Amino acid sequence: MKPSLIVHGGAWAIPDEFVEDCRAGCRRALEAGWEILARGGSALDAVEAAIVVLEDDPVFDAGTGSHLNREGRVELDAIVMDGKSLKAGAVAVVERVRNPIRLARKVLESCEHMMLVGAGAEQFAVEQGLPVCDPEELVIERERAAWRRCREGAHSWEHHFGHEGGTVGAVALDREGNVVAGTSTGGTCCKRPGRVGDSPLVGCGCYADVQAGGVSCTGWGEAIMKIVMAKTAVDYLRHSAAAHPAQQAAAPHAAASACVRLLAERAGGRGGLILLDRDGRPGFAFNTPRMAYGYVAPDGSFVVSP
Secondary structure: OOOEEEEEEEEEOOOOOHHHHHHHHHHHHHHHHHHHHHHOOOHHHHHHHOOOOHHHOOOOOOOOOOOOOOOOOOOOEEEEOOOOOOEEEEEEOOOOOOHHHHHHHHHHHHHHOOOOHHHHHHHHHOOOOOOOOOHHHHHHHHHHHHHHHHHOOOHHHHOOOOOOOOOEEEEEEEEOOOOEEEEEEEOOOOOOOOOOHHHHHEEEEEEEOOEEEEEEEEEOOHHHOOOHHHHHHHHHHHHHHHOHHHHHHHHHHHHHHHHHHHHHHHHHHOOOEEEOOOOOOEEEEEEEOEEEEEOOOOOEEEEEOO
């Protein structure tokens, strides 16, 4: 089967001055994931590699450069889901792991549980040989300054260029036909300590099923959770699998668009999602001013959001 890959860097009001940085970050993520898929590597390896690139890029709200909570600390969430086994690994409220997607994969592969949080997740990281860092290493001056302004006055989106999103994710299909999806985030700025949004929750911020496709979501987590958006999108893909071939070709974008409409109409939410159907056809939709995304076209070229 021909491999496929799609990534995102969040659906939000990306200012003009950050558009090129977001495009460049998505392109680097595509390069990292596609290098693995093109040589016959697994979708799991590709998703992890793509998301690590995005976590390490401070322009996005994941890993280094994430938003700070009310106490001025970074708390990270991540998930990866295997579409063949329906197994997932997720972590939440992690402060000492630079790349939480790596830890999520360790949970998927080596833990009897599906989700670990906080100190327990960090202890598991140590047991699995993953490096831990000083929490301050994840904080950048841009976010520290924004946090100070919010603490000193009224909280305002103007203090955070990525206030509405910046979550990252990837979905891949490999030559063996497996679909894997992953999502990683630093959450919302000035959130309550311990807050967990949609991103690490199976069916909300991420879902993958080899029989239908894979999805990664971004946006207002509390609204996304209300409609279980990732699983809803996969169900739309599942229903379209029996449709006429012409309809199947349009199904990825139709499924993504239907979910975004549902997000707005039923939950009053803003956000977006990326997906691949079971044949690797990409789809995406968002109701924010912009979404950072990129995918590999059938000819192998990279298409990155304008």
